[in-house]
Amino acid sequence: xxNIKKAVSITLAATLLCSCGSSPVVKEQIEQTQITLSWWGxxxxxxxTLEAVELFEEQHPEIKVKCNYSEWSxxxxxxxxxxxxxxxxxxxxxxxxxxxxxxxxxxGYYDLDSLSEYVDLSCFPDKILDYGRMNGVxxxxxxxxxxxxxYYNMDIxxxxxxxxxxxxxxxxxxxxxxxxxxxxxxxxxSKSMWLYTLTYAEQVIGKPFLNExxxxxxxxxxxxxxxDFYCDMVKKKVFPQVExxxxxxxxxxxxxxxxxxxxxxxxxxxxxxxxxxxxIAGDYTAxxxxxxxxxxxxxxxxxxxxxxxxVHPVExxxxxxxxxxxxDWALLQGVEKGIPISSKAKKALDEAGQLSGLQYEAxxxxxxxxxxxxxxxxxxxxxxxxxFINKCTEVIFDKTSNTDAAKDLYEQFKEVTG
Amino acid sequence: xxxxxxxxxxxRRLQLYMILGYALIVITAVAAVSGLxxxxxxxxxxxxxxSMSSSLNVQMKLNLDSYLSRMETIGTLAFGVPEFYTYDAxxxxxxxxxxxxxxxxxxxxxxSLCIMENFVDYGVVYxxxxxxxxxxxxxxxxxxxxxxxELHSMIxxxxxxxxxxxxxxxxxxxxxxxxxxxxxxxxVISFYATELQQVFDNPETLSDMAIRLTDSxxxxxxxxxxxxxxxxxxxxxxxxxxxxxxxxxxxxxxLVSVNACGDDWFVICSIPTEIxxxxxxxxxxxxxxxxxxxxxxxxxxxxxxSFRLVSPVKAFVSSLDTKASTDQLTGILNKKAFExxxxxxxxxxxxIERHALILLDLDNFKGxxxxxxxxxxxxxxxxxxxxLRGTFSTEDFLGRVGxxxxxxxxxxxxxxxxxxxxxxxxxxxELCEQFASNYTGDNGDYKISASIGVSLCPxxxxxxxxxxxxxxxxxxxxxxxxxxxxxxxxxxxxxxxxQ
Numbered sequence: 001x002x003n004i005k006k007a008v009s010i011t012l013a014a015t016l017l018c019s020c021g022s023s024p025v026v027k028e029q030i031e032q033t034q035i036t037l038s039w040w041g042x043x044x045x046x047x048x049t050l051e052a053v054e055l056f057e058e059q060h061p062e063i064k065v066k067c068n069y070s071e072w073s074x075x076x077x078x079x080x081x082x083x084x085x086x087x088x089x090x091x092x093x094x095x096x097x098x099x100x101x102x103x104x105x106x107x108g109y110y111d112l113d114s115l116s117e118y119v120d121l122s123c124f125p126d127k128i129l130d131y132g133r134m135n136g137v138x139x140x141x142x143x144x145x146x147x148x149x150x151y152y153n154m155d156i157x158x159x160x161x162x163x164x165x166x167x168x169x170x171x172x173x174x175x176x177x178x179x180x181x182x183x184x185x186x187x188x189x190s191k192s193m194w195l196y197t198l199t200y201a202e203q204v205i206g207k208p209f210l211n212e213x214x215x216x217x218x219x220x221x222x223x224x225x226x227x228d229f230y231c232d233m234v235k236k237k238v239f240p241q242v243e244x245x246x247x248x249x250x251x252x253x254x255x256x257x258x259x260x261x262x263x264x265x266x267x268x269x270x271x272x273x274x275x276x277x278x279x280i281a282g283d284y285t286a287x288x289x290x291x292x293x294x295x296x297x298x299x300x301x302x303x304x305x306x307x308x309x310x311v312h313p314v315e316x317x318x319x320x321x322x323x324x325x326x327x328d329w330a331l332l333q334g335v336e337k338g339i340p341i342s343s344k345a346k347k348a349l350d351e352a353g354q355l356s357g358l359q360y361e362a363x364x365x366x367x368x369x370x371x372x373x374x375x376x377x378x379x380x381x382x383x384x385x386x387x388f389i390n391k392c393t394e395v396i397f398d399k400t401s402n403t404d405a406a407k408d409l410y411e412q413f414k415e416v417t418g
Numbered sequence: 419x420x421x422x423x424x425x426x427x428x429x430r431r432l433q434l435y436m437i438l439g440y441a442l443i444v445i446t447a448v449a450a451v452s453g454l455x456x457x458x459x460x461x462x463x464x465x466x467x468x469s470m471s472s473s474l475n476v477q478m479k480l481n482l483d484s485y486l487s488r489m490e491t492i493g494t495l496a497f498g499v500p501e502f503y504t505y506d507a508x509x510x511x512x513x514x515x516x517x518x519x520x521x522x523x524x525x526x527x528x529x530s531l532c533i534m535e536n537f538v539d540y541g542v543v544y545x546x547x548x549x550x551x552x553x554x555x556x557x558x559x560x561x562x563x564x565x566x567x568e569l570h571s572m573i574x575x576x577x578x579x580x581x582x583x584x585x586x587x588x589x590x591x592x593x594x595x596x597x598x599x600x601x602x603x604x605x606v607i608s609f610y611a612t613e614l615q616q617v618f619d620n621p622e623t624l625s626d627m628a629i630r631l632t633d634s635x636x637x638x639x640x641x642x643x644x645x646x647x648x649x650x651x652x653x654x655x656x657x658x659x660x661x662x663x664x665x666x667x668x669x670x671x672x673l674v675s676v677n678a679c680g681d682d683w684f685v686i687c688s689i690p691t692e693i694x695x696x697x698x699x700x701x702x703x704x705x706x707x708x709x710x711x712x713x714x715x716x717x718x719x720x721x722x723x724s725f726r727l728v729s730p731v732k733a734f735v736s737s738l739d740t741k742a743s744t745d746q747l748t749g750i751l752n753k754k755a756f757e758x759x760x761x762x763x764x765x766x767x768x769x770i771e772r773h774a775l776i777l778l779d780l781d782n783f784k785g786x787x788x789x790x791x792x793x794x795x796x797x798x799x800x801x802x803x804x805x806l807r808g809t810f811s812t813e814d815f816l817g818r819v820g821x822x823x824x825x826x827x828x829x830x831x832x833x834x835x836x837x838x839x840x841x842x843x844x845x846x847x848e849l850c851e852q853f854a855s856n857y858t859g860d861n862g863d864y865k866i867s868a869s870i871g872v873s874l875c876p877x878x879x880x881x882x883x884x885x886x887x888x889x890x891x892x893x894x895x896x897x898x899x900x901x902x903x904x905x906x907x908x909x910x911x912x913x914x915x916x917q
Binding site for chain 2: 042068246394397
């Protein structure tokens, strides 16, 4: 009986406690560290990058990655605004030229050597990492190597019985045939045509555009060689003015050849290749085939860097390592950005049989050429490029003479290069 | 001796009724309270969930409206440059150099504006399909040489000459905003549909909720389930929102909320009811379990209390019963109790059972009282009770039916009648021997014997009175034959079967 009384008492007491107590309800949320990632690219790059970021977030639920991305056009201006206003992303895809622009002293981006515990740098040769060093500080890591490449649509060339041109004369000769049907043997965006013009000039003049100290090596007369070449090629309808270059004209078969980066192959030609047309990576134009590669330059395709202002360096480094070295990311990315430099990523692609296709062929043309040189970031300076295109346009429309344009342009070049 | 007492039976019955009644009341009350609690909880929970879901959906709609409005505002900023709305690339009288210069001014302006968001396109398309500014390769490929006409067809709002569209040629990757600049030029803005993730960012606590943006035909423009983009809204959701522009529906299968926004688009949130109300079942389970436990506890307490309440009464009644049915001197049944119990036993006797009604009368008992006094006589009677209890089992009924007369209803289940008869005779002999050994008449003692008459059931009848009469007849014969003997009743001859 005593036990029954005790049991009843305990039960009643417990019931009273349960019913009278009003403890607060607490729902803990998962605390995530948010980092930002920015890149430029086309649909394909955006899609696989978003998918890969999701994979990273699944593997690291404590990290949330906010993505900023768009196509290249306008991205550079956007990046400049962000870098100068300290609003850049934690992890960034950057162009090699931006290193000198934002981090000449090596302090413009995070020192990645200090994060080597989280980023496996052993997958990269030292000479490749040197591309990302500024003032001895590792600011960025190259993803792949890149070079301007000439792609030819063989369906168009075969239709006119033309072999892929290897020399300047062959380029001009092909243009004479194709222009009758309003087809250009070559076309490209402003930077590509600027670099193509530089190649011609360097081969004609016999010296690089820049001295070793990256000051302007050319005289006004030598600058005029560049203007003459560009305007002459436009006049002969070898390639269209860059203002009229449109990617859709690749799809429309208005351009038999297109100058673009190794990393642009899929972006530019997926539509025509989807139609069954054959596109190849041609030889670098020269005065003779054995000189192919002279005046042509290679550079890191793009690089990844971490913001100097990041408050989450470890998480940013974890994402960076995932983007550079993980099998997951490598298989999603494939060779879209070029052949990856990371030994781990390259091994994963090799084992998956993904080292193939037009982009891979273009990278082989680059890799197998012994004359191609390392590109200075100054070659991609947009001020130089815009000034050159504007002067050429003025000449084409008879707003100025070739000589005056060359003098003006020389002064502008000097102002930029010092 | 205490078995089959009606008063105790009644008390037990009453106690059972008390317990059952109390249990019924408690269980009914608990069931009613539990049911009402569960029902009310269900209603409150559903109302709260519907209210919160509706609020969430409205918030999503407002987020989207705000996001799209911001895009439109950024787009209209381009009108700050005169060349943007005065230049016409289709004009055949354009000076080509002048045209390129103006296009450069427009491009620079658009590039400076497009840094504000993750735009895919931010440019101008002219009727001759000339494009200026940021027109992506993807958009150029998607529309091809129909780019102006197809984009122009997306203008739906006459007031502002603009419109939103997605899903052109079943491509839902980008969302387009198109605004007429003049009759030959369109401003085109686009962004990836995945950008809407920031608009529809879902609270972690509602991670199971599917959030979708559809066009007026319920084609999915955005979905938290990425694989669904470009497909038609699942019918099980569509049937709940069709013909509704702002409502929330909740049934056994789904909680669905819809709000119209923008250009006939719908923000639709849905979640399976079982997920959002999963805790309701658990809560109901707890309520029922608490109810069952409360009922069991109440039953336990009521049982305990009833026992504690009834036990003294039962003890008292039992005592009264015993007193009323027991002969105080001998400790065996009195005449009335014996007759009642014997009669009832015989009435309920089974066919395989056999009974013997044994009447015993003390011989010369008057002389005992006269010579040795009543106190001694009482001792003899008391001793007789002891002899009977020692001779017969607890299954047999023993009673004092007169001053010196005793009766026994012997109950048995023998294999055959002869066996039972021999058993009865043995008991009679044992009785006689007991008296002979206890009252020898030696040493000044008084010799006391007993005369016995026996009738058998069913041989001599099944009714108590009939059997009693037969036993009495047999007893008379024993007396007549000189006492200290027993006689088995014989209805045919009335002769004595004496030992």
